[in-house]
Amino acid sequence: MKLRLSLACLAVAAVIGFGGCGFGAPKSAAPSHTVPASATVSPMSSTASPTATPAPTDPPLQQAWTNQAVALTAEAQKGGAAQVHLGAGFPLTLTSRTAQVDGEDWAEATWQTPGRQGTGWLPSAAVTTTKPSGGASASFDALDSGLSDYLNDLGTKVGVQVLDVTRGVTYSFNAGKPFTVASAIKVPIILALLSRLEASKKKPTAAQASLMTNMIEHSDNDSAAKLYKQIGNESGMLKFLKGLKISGFAPPPTPATIPYGYSTITPSAMAALLARLDAGTVLNATDRAFVLKLMRHIEDDQRIGVGDSSPSGATVSMKDGWFYAGGDTGPYVVNSSGIVSKGGETYVIAVFTVKDPNFNAGCAIVRHVALVVGQKLMG
Numbered sequence: 001m002k003l004r005l006s007l008a009c010l011a012v013a014a015v016i017g018f019g020g021c022g023f024g025a026p027k028s029a030a031p032s033h034t035v036p037a038s039a040t041v042s043p044m045s046s047t048a049s050p051t052a053t054p055a056p057t058d059p060p061l062q063q064a065w066t067n068q069a070v071a072l073t074a075e076a077q078k079g080g081a082a083q084v085h086l087g088a089g090f091p092l093t094l095t096s097r098t099a100q101v102d103g104e105d106w107a108e109a110t111w112q113t114p115g116r117q118g119t120g121w122l123p124s125a126a127v128t129t130t131k132p133s134g135g136a137s138a139s140f141d142a143l144d145s146g147l148s149d150y151l152n153d154l155g156t157k158v159g160v161q162v163l164d165v166t167r168g169v170t171y172s173f174n175a176g177k178p179f180t181v182a183s184a185i186k187v188p189i190i191l192a193l194l195s196r197l198e199a200s201k202k203k204p205t206a207a208q209a210s211l212m213t214n215m216i217e218h219s220d221n222d223s224a225a226k227l228y229k230q231i232g233n234e235s236g237m238l239k240f241l242k243g244l245k246i247s248g249f250a251p252p253p254t255p256a257t258i259p260y261g262y263s264t265i266t267p268s269a270m271a272a273l274l275a276r277l278d279a280g281t282v283l284n285a286t287d288r289a290f291v292l293k294l295m296r297h298i299e300d301d302q303r304i305g306v307g308d309s310s311p312s313g314a315t316v317s318m319k320d321g322w323f324y325a326g327g328d329t330g331p332y333v334v335n336s337s338g339i340v341s342k343g344g345e346t347y348v349i350a351v352f353t354v355k356d357p358n359f360n361a362g363c364a365i366v367r368h369v370a371l372v373v374g375q376k377l378m379g
Contacts, residue, residue, distance in 0.1 A: 061095065063093060063094075064128065065090060065128055066092065067088055067089075067132065068088050069086070069087050069137075070086055070126040072084050072118070072121060073121050074121070076099040076101050076108070076121040077121075078104075083118055084111065084139075084141050084142050085139035086137075086138045087172075088132065090111065090137065091136060092110065092127065093110045094107055094108070095108045095109065098124070101123075104123055105124040106121050106124060107123075107124045108120070108121050109122065109127070111142070113138070113143050114164075114377050115142075115143040116145070135168040135170060138171055139171065140160070140171050140172075143162075143171050146372070147369065147376075151173045151174075154353075157353060157355050157365075158353050158354075159175055159177045159179055159266070159351075160173045160175065160349070160352075161350045162347060163275055163349075164377055165346040165347055166344075166346055171373075172268065174267070175266060175271070176248070178250060178264035179265065179333065179335065179353070179354055180264055180325060180352075181265040182261050182322055182323050183322070183323075184321035184352075185224070185321070186216055186219065186319060187273065188237060188249070189237070190215065190294075191240070191277065191283065192237055193208070193230055194283055194287040195240060195243075195282065196230075196240070198283065211226055211227050213294060216294040216295060216298070217297050219319075228260050234260070237263075241269070244272075247269065248268055248270075248272075250264045261321070261323065265352075267337075267350040267352050270350040270352075271337070271348050277339070278339045278348060292317045295339075296315065298320075304334075305320060305370045306320075306340065306366070307320065307338070309368075309374065310340045310374045311340070313342055314342035317339040318336065318339070319336075319337060319338065320335065320337075321333075321334075321336075322362060325354075331355075331356070331357065332355075332359050332361070333356065334356055334359065335351060335352040335366065336349075336351050336366040337351070347377050351369045353365050
C-alpha cells in the first residue's frame with residue numbers, strides 16, 4: 001500500500017532514517033474563514049466577497065542521500081528488476097510516495113547523472129536525510145546503460161574507474177582488480193621522484209628533467225628504468241604510495257628478473273593518484289605544472305584512448321601503457337588513463353584491459369570507454 005509522507009514525518013526521518021514515524025499521518029484540516037455575524041459589511045458591496053480556502057498541497061520534495069550500495073527498482077518490491085545501481089553518498093530527491101513491503105518501509109526517489117535520470121523505489125533503510133561526508137559512487141548503469149552492458153559483456157577483461165571531479169561522483173567497474181601496469185607506471189615514477197626531491201628541498205637536475213621528459217612524452221623505457229632506480233625501485237614506489245594512503249600497487253613477484261612494467265595496479269589506485277595530481281595535493285605548484293605539461297604533450301602514437309577519444313576541445317593530461325604479455329595473461333594488455341578538463345569541468349579516468357587477442361582489440365576497448373564517458377560527462 002502506498003502512503004503519503006507528512007511534513008512532520010520528514011522532519012523526524014532526518015534523525016531516525018525513516019524508521020517508524022507513522023507513515024501517512026493525516027494533514028490538519030485547513031482553517032475556516034467565515035465572517036462573524038457582528039462584522040460590518042461595506043456599503044460599496046451588497047454581499048461580502050468569499051475568502052478562498054487554500055487547496056491542500058503535497059509536501060515539498062526532500063533532499064536525501066543513499067547510505068549504502070542499493071539498487072532502485074521500478075516498483076516497490078523485493079527482488080524486482082534493478083533500474084539503476086547506486087553506491088553510498090549518491091544524492092536523491094524523495095517524492096511524497098512511500099510503501100510497505102513485507103513490513104519494511106520503502107521510499108520513492110528521483111536520481112540524476114549527466115547521462116541518465118529516473119525515478120525508482122528503494123528501502124527507506126538505505127536512505128539518509130543527513131548529507132554524508134565524502135563523495136558519491138555509482139555503477140556505470142547510472143551514467144550510460146549501453147556502456148554498462150558493454151563492460152558487463154567484457155567481464156574481468158576490463159577495469160574502469162571514473163571520477164567526475166565536478167560533481168563528486170565516482171563510477172567503477174572492476175576498479176579494485178589488479179591489472180598489469182605496463183608504461184602507465186611512468187606517471188607514478190615521476191611523481192615519486194619529484195616528491196622525493198621536494199622532501200629533500202631539491203630541484204631536479206637538468207639530466208633528471210631530460211630523463212623525465214623522455215619517459216613521459218616519448219615513453220622511453222631506458223629513461224624510466226634509470227628514474228625507477230633513483231626512487232629506490234619497488235620499495236621506493238611502495239613507500240611513496242603508502243605516504244599518500246593509496247593502495248592497489250604491487251611489484252612483480254621476482255622484480256630482479258622481471259621488468260617493473262610487470263607490476264600491477266588497480267584502476268582505482270591509478271585514478272586516485274591522478275586525482276591527487278589534479279587537485280595539487282601531491283606536488284608543489286611548480287612540479288605539478290611540469291608534470292601536467294609533459295602529460296599534455298604525449299607524442300601522437302602514444303595518445304590512444306583518453307588521448308584520441310575525449311571530448312573535442314578538452315585539455316587532456318594522460319599516459320597509456322601496453323605490451324605483448326604472453327603466457328596466461330596474454331596476449332596483449334592495453335591501458336589508458338588521464339585527466340580531462342573542458343569549460344570548467346574535469347574528470348579523471350583509468351581504463352585497463354587484459355587478455356586482448358591483439359593490440360587493436362585492446363585499443364578499441366579503451367577508446368570506446370573513453371569516448372562514451374566523455375560524451376556523457378561533457379557532451
